[in-house]
Amino acid sequence: MKLNLLSCNASRPDRRAIAKCIVDISNNISESLANDLTAILLEGDAIDIVVPDKNSGSALRALRKLVIDYEIME
DSSP states (O other): OEEEEEEEOOSSOOHHHHHHHHHHHSSSOOHHHHHHHHHHHHTTOOEEEEOOGGGHHHHHHHHHHTTEEEEEOO
């Protein structure tokens, strides 16, 4: 499943938690790339990630917990 992460609306976003979440839910994203993607997301730009179908339910819950708005692309 392909997700478009649109924004993070948390009052005090936790960069480390967001980066760890991206690493945990995605296909083949390293920690350094996740840190870069987190910075891009928190600056207000959308990012695309691919989540394995078997992890889709838990991935969406984790994103909602971090107050990240997302759009399912596929």
